[in-house]
Amino acid sequence: xxxxxxxxxxxxxxxxxxxxxxxxxxxxxxxxxxxxxxxxxxxxxxxxxxxxxxxxxxxxxxxxxxxxxxxxxxxxxxxxxxxxxxxxxxxxxxxxxxxxxxxxxxxxxxxxxxxxxxxxxxxxxxxxxxxxxxxxxxxxxxxxxxxxxxxxxxxxxxxxxxxxxxxxxxxxxxxxxxxxxxxxxxxxxxxxxxxxxxxxxxxxxxxxxxxxxxxxxxxxxxxxxxxxxxxxxxxxxxxxxxxxxxxxxxxxxxxxxxxxxxxxxxxxxxxxxxxxxxxxxxxxxxxxxxxxxxxxxxxxxxxxxxxxxxxxxxxxxxxxxxxxxxxxxxxxxxxxxxxxxxxxxxxxxxxxxxxxxxxxxxxxxxxxxxxxxxxxxxx
Ligand SMILES: [Zn+2]
Numbered sequence: 001x002x003x004x005x006x007x008x009x010x011x012x013x014x015x016x017x018x019x020x021x022x023x024x025x026x027x028x029x030x031x032x033x034x035x036x037x038x039x040x041x042x043x044x045x046x047x048x049x050x051x052x053x054x055x056x057x058x059x060x061x062x063x064x065x066x067x068x069x070x071x072x073x074x075x076x077x078x079x080x081x082x083x084x085x086x087x088x089x090x091x092x093x094x095x096x097x098x099x100x101x102x103x104x105x106x107x108x109x110x111x112x113x114x115x116x117x118x119x120x121x122x123x124x125x126x127x128x129x130x131x132x133x134x135x136x137x138x139x140x141x142x143x144x145x146x147x148x149x150x151x152x153x154x155x156x157x158x159x160x161x162x163x164x165x166x167x168x169x170x171x172x173x174x175x176x177x178x179x180x181x182x183x184x185x186x187x188x189x190x191x192x193x194x195x196x197x198x199x200x201x202x203x204x205x206x207x208x209x210x211x212x213x214x215x216x217x218x219x220x221x222x223x224x225x226x227x228x229x230x231x232x233x234x235x236x237x238x239x240x241x242x243x244x245x246x247x248x249x250x251x252x253x254x255x256x257x258x259x260x261x262x263x264x265x266x267x268x269x270x271x272x273x274x275x276x277x278x279x280x281x282x283x284x285x286x287x288x289x290x291x292x293x294x295x296x297x298x299x300x301x302x303x304x305x306x307x308x309x310x311x312x313x314x315x316x317x318x319x320x321x322x323x324x325x326x327x328x329x330x331x332x333x334x335x336x337x338x339x340x341x342x343x344x345x346x347x348x349x350x351x352x353x354x355x356x357x358x359x360x361x362x363x364x365x366x367x368x369x370x371x372x373x374x375x376x377x378x379x
Contacts, residue, residue, distance in 0.1 A: 020119075020122055020123040021076040021078065021079050021119035021120070021122065021123050022076065022077070022078075022123075023041075023075060023076060023123065024064070024068075024072045024073070024074060024075055024076065024077050025072065026064040026065040026068030026072035026073065027041060027062055027063075027064055027072075027075055028063045028064060028065060029041060029062075029063050030042070030044070030060040030061065030062060030063065030212060031060060031061055031062075031063045032047075032048035032050065032051060032058055032059075032060050033048075033058050033059055033060065033061055033247075033306050033307055033310050034048065034051050034056070034058035034306045035048060035050055035051055035058070037049075037050040037051075038063070039060065041062070041075075041213075043124070043198060043199075043211070044060065044212075045192045045199045045202075045203045045204075045211075046203065046204050046208070047059050047060060047204060047208035047209075048060050048208075052204070055206075056206060056286055057204045057205075057206045057207070057208045057306075058208055058305075058306040058307070059208040059209040059212055059215075059247070059305065059306065059307045060212050061212055061215070061216075061247075061251060061307075062075060062212060062213065062216055064255075066258075069259065070223060070255060070256065070259050073219065073255045073259075074116070074216050074217070074219060074220075075116060075120065075213045075216050076116060076119045076120065076123070076213075079115050079116050079119040079217075080111065080112050080115035080116065080217060080220065081115065084104070084105075086220075086224040086227070086228065087099060087100055087101050087103055087104060087221075087224065088100045088103060089224070089225065089228040089229065089368070092369070094363075095363065095364060095365060095366050095367060096352065096367050096368075096369065097225075097228075097229060097366075097367070097368045097369070098368070098369045098370075098371050099221060099224070099225060099368055099369070099370045099371065100371050101221070101370060101371060101372050101373065102340065102341055102345070102371060102372070102373055102374035103374075104140075105140075105143060106136070106139045106140045106143050107136070107139075107373060107374035107376060107377065108136035108139075108140060108372055108373035108374065109136075109218065109221070109245055109370070109372045109373070110136045110137045110139075110140035110141070110373075111140045111143075111144070112217035112218055112220060112221070112248075113137070113140065113141075113200075113210065113211075113214035113215065113217045113218065113244065113248075114137070114140035114141045114143065114144040114145075114214070114217075115144050115217060116213055116214045116216060116217040117129065117141070117144075117198065117200045117211050117213060117214040118141070118144035118145055118147065118148040118150060119148070120198070120211075120213050120214075121145075121148065121150055121198040122148045122149070122150065124198070126150065126196060126197060126198040127150065127151060127196040127197070128145075128150055128151035128152065128153065128191075128194075128196060128197040128198070129141060129145050129150055129151070129152050129153075129197065129198045129199075129200055130152070130153040130154075130155070130188060130191035130192070130197050130198070130199045130200070130201075131152075131153075131154060131155070131188065131199065131200045131201035131210075132154075132155045132156075132184055132185065132187075132188045132201045132202070133154055133155075133156060133201065134156040134157045134159070134160040134164070134297065135160065135164055135297060135298055135377060135379045136298060136372075136373050136377070136379070137201065137210070138154040138156060138164075138168065138173070139164065139167055139168065139171065139377065141154070141173075141200065142154060142167075142168055142171035142172070142173035143171055145173075146171055146172050146173075151174060152171075152172075152173045152174065153173070153174040153176065153191055153197070154168060154173050154174070154175050154176070155176050155177075155178065155184045155185075155187045155188050156168075156175060156176070156177050156178070156184075157177065157178060157179070157181075157184065158177045158178060158179045160177065161377060161378035161379060162378070163376070163377055163378040164377045164378060164379065167377065185203065185205075188201060188202075188203050189203045198211075199211075200214055202242065205303075206285070206286040206303065206305075207242055207301075207303040207304075207305050208305060208306070208307070209242045209243060209244050209247065209305045209307045209308075210242075210244045214244075215244050215247055215248040215251070215307075216248060216251065217248065218244070218245050218247075218248025218249055218251075218252065219248055219249070219251055219252030219255060220252065221245075221248070221249050221252060221370065222236075222248075222249045222250075222251075222252025222253045222255075222256060223252055223255075223256060225368050226253075226256055226260075226262060229366065229368065231366050232262060232263050232265075232366065233265040233366050233367070233368055234265055234266065234361075234365040234366045234367060235265055235266050235267075235268060235317075235355070235360075235361050235365055235366070235367040235368070236249060236253075236265050236266070236267050236268070236367070236368045236369075236370065237268045237270060237320075237348040237351050237352055237355070237367065237368070237369045237370065238267060238268065238269055238270065238348070238370045238372075239269075239270050239298065239299050239344050239345060239347050239348060239370070239372050240269035240270055240271055240276070240299060240308060240319075241271070241298070241299045241300060241301045242301060242303065242304065242305045242307070242308060243269065243276075243304065243305050243307045243308025243309075243311055244307070245370070245372070246267050246269050246307075246308060246311040246312075247307035247308065247310065247311045249267065249311075249370075250264075250267055250310070250311040250314060250315060253265060253315070254314075264314075264315055265315065265368075266315050266316045266317040266318075267311050267312060267315045267317040268312075268317045268318045268319075268320050268351060268355060268360075269308060269311065269312055269317065269318075269319050269320070270299070270319075270320050270321075270322050270347045270348055270350075270351040271299060271304075271319060271320070271321055271322075272291065272292075272296040272299055272300065272321070272322065272323060272324055272327070272347070273289070273291030273292060273321060273323065274289065274291070274319075274321055275289040275291070275301075275302070275303065275304040275319075276304045276308050276309060276312065276319035277319040277320075277321055279304055279309055279319075280309075280312065280313075280318075280319055285304060285305065285306055285309055288302045288303060289302050289303065289304065290302050292324070295324050295327075295328065295343050296324050296327055296343055296344045296347065297344070297379055298342065298343075298344035298345075298372070298373060298379055299344045299347070318355070318360060320351040320354055320355060322347040322350040322351050322354070324343070326347075326350045327343045327344070327346060327347045327350060328343065329350075330346040330347070330349050330350050331343045331346050334346055334349070335375075340374055340375045340376070341371045341372075341373060341374065341375060342372075342373045342374065342375045342377070342379045343375075343379070344372070344373065344379065345371045345372045345373045346371070348369040348370060348371065349369060351369075352367060352369060
């Protein structure tokens with residue numbers, strides 16, 4: 001697709017002379033999560049080329065020099081903008097904290113991903129970004145692309161809420177909607193063939209997850225938690241679809257462990273029906289897991305990923321199922337107490353109750369629940 005000239009909303013004055021982000025001097029290469037193959041830093045929307053050739057796709061992650069300080073263990077130090085400050089950590093009940101990602105610019109943790117890939121796209125000379133999303137990821141990407149003067153194409157489902165649709169228009173995104181997931185995926189694959197467009201979401205089957213440089217943006221959640229919680233953290237509970245967020249947090253805690261020796265908490269990934277749970281019970285990670293996600297669209301999808309699996313197995317965590325009717329109950333309860341997180345986000349509160357019941361989380365364990373998103377988009 002031919003690039004078009006940025007319209008006024010995409011090129012505000014403050015960005016006119018904005019310097020390109022500088023890549024971390026400590027970034028060595030990309031390593032496959034599954035097979036360990038290494039590859040020079042590049043945009044690989046199909047994930048690891050070795051695993052792709054074998055038909056068992058896997059995402060890659062950034063490898064840094066062993067002696068690198070934390071600040072250099074992200075692809076573009078200074079992105080996301082440190083002026084934004086850490087998101088609040090709310091004391092919830094004894095030994096339980098809530099990391100409130102809903103306060104970020106577009107109301108979700110996806111801002112952290114979008115900030116990094118927008119900086120990367122700009123630094124690498126792309127004119128546009130593209131992704132599949134019907135919610136938080138798309139809006140975050142649209143906002144950060146607009147700020148960087150990049151076009152942003154979002155391939156969404158026709159059912160996306162009217163509020164979200166309007167926000168896409170307001171942010172100047174090229175919104176394309178589809179009834180059928182195969183058509184939606186075809187649209188993103190076509191855009192991945194355009195050398196001027198950086199595709200940042202999944203285009204493969206088996207699914208790999210999103211752009212590995214963007215996932216690195218989630219490391220800051222781990223680092224902020226470590227700064228904000230006085231004790232060592234035992235458990236972190238995270239809503240999950242394809243595991244981008246959980247894997248990024250996992251990488252952040254591993255870095256922290258390497259640099260400071262602090263223990264890595266167990267990561268618990270919350271899903272609306274068994275996908276990762278089925279893989280932990282013996283199903284193949286490449287299987288399809290059709291299931292009813294009800295109104296939990298942000299953590300929907302019939303697949304899981306190698307990165308989600310590794311986030312659980314490397315940390316000794318779990319996959320925890322919270323069905324949509326349980327999430328709905330918690331959503332109403334929390335709204336009545338004045339909290340404004342979306343349904344997929346409040347699954348972490350239900351998961352905590354379930355993990356306590358199973359004896360996985362004890363009352364004296366220190367636990368952080370990641371509340372990912374604001375409810376204003378109607379998701
Ligand atoms: Zn591989």
